Amino acid sequence: MRILLIAGGWSSEREVSLSGAEKIRQALITLGHEVRFLDPALAFDDILGQAAKADFAFLNLHGAPGEDGLIQAMLDTARVPYQGTGPAGSFLALNKAAAKQIFHAQGIPTPAWEFLPTPPGRDFRPRFPAPYFVKPNLGGSSVHASLVQDPDGLFAALEKIFKSGDAALVEPALSGVELTCAVLGETPLPPILIRPKTQSGFFDYASKYTPDAADEVCPAPVAPEITHALEQTSLAAHRALGLCGYSRSDFILTDSGLMLLETNTLPGMTPTSLLPRSAAAADMTFEDLLARLIELGLGRGLHAH
CATH class of the missing domain: 3.40.50.20 (Rossmann fold)
Known part of the structure; x- marks a missing residue:
């Protein structure tokens, strides 16, 4: 072709x-x-x-x-x-505040959040206690994302995002294990456990794109019921947003259970990326993965037109 x-x-x-x-x-x-x-x-x-x-x-x-x-x-x-996904599902997934509303409405557990389309007044305080995780509403790859320990650091983190022209999202900084789970077609792939080795302590830009900057263990060494919950929640998020072909959902496993952070419609495809790793654990080569994505895309094209 x-x-x-x-x-x-x-x-x-x-x-x-x-x-x-x-x-x-x-x-x-x-x-x-x-x-x-x-x-x-x-x-x-x-x-x-x-x-x-x-x-x-x-x-x-x-x-x-x-x-x-x-x-x-x-x-x-x-x-x-x-x-992959068409225009509507793509836009809903990219807009984290919109996606979180949909997850919340569907009963999919996601952290509390404050959506800030414009800079708030200096008296602004999130409705949940510090520490906070501050990120752009539309950005990805953890660009301009910050872990903030107290309200004083909040405004510096927000300013960085507003200067970049984006709106901001503030969430409680949950402590727990970072996990990710991809869906290919309607089938969840083996989940991955992520242990960042960077100073930030979260899966930041450097962890994502520097070889060996994070331990990525696939399949994730978690209890079978956690694996099952990851797979089912990833599939639920994929369907809730109306996605096609593939997606990858990112989670934190807290003491009180799994929390869905976000769902990506065009997951990274670099040599260090998570989706190719997950596919490899399901005995798929990189070429197999691309061939399957093309097959799914052609199938979607037939239904779409």
Whole structure:
């Protein structure tokens, strides 16, 4: 097939996207496809023209554009199938405050939160005690995310996010074990336990993209009932947001149980990324994973049109 590989873009996660794209390009060629590359930051106006010459588009974008559903909506108008979720589910999952409302309404456990679309007054205090976890509402890869120990540090963390042009989300900083679980098709993949080795103590940007900066154990060495709960909750989140093809949900296992932090619609595909690791634990090579994503995308394309 003629595949248009779309990666790069202009979000804060541009480099991560490009790093994964090279591995994807090589694997698609190995699978026998003809690959043409497009970076929306450099050739946004060519997307529809290039899509018209392709049989399929493979997206490896993080943040916006990409995870916000914009490129997916454009590909839908060009009637070109692609892997993963369509525009609506993409936008709901990327907007953490919207996704958390949906999780809450569906009875999926997620930490309490305060959504701050604009900078609050200096007398602002979250309705839960410190420490806090502060993150951009739309960003990913833990860019501009901060662990804050007291209200004084809160405003410095918020300022960083508002300066970047995003809205902010404040959650209680839960202590526990970090876990992630992917869904491929309608099947959960083996979950992964994450132990960051960085000073921040959470799975930050450095932990995610520096080889060996975090211990990632797959399958996660947790009790069978926890594995089952991870798989079922990931699938519930995937369905609640109306996602297709694949997703990856991130959790913290606290003393009181599992808490869903967020669900990603375009999980990372770099050599150190979690989804390829999870697929490997299910006896899938990187090429197998891409072939399955294309198969699911073509199936979705038939139903969508």
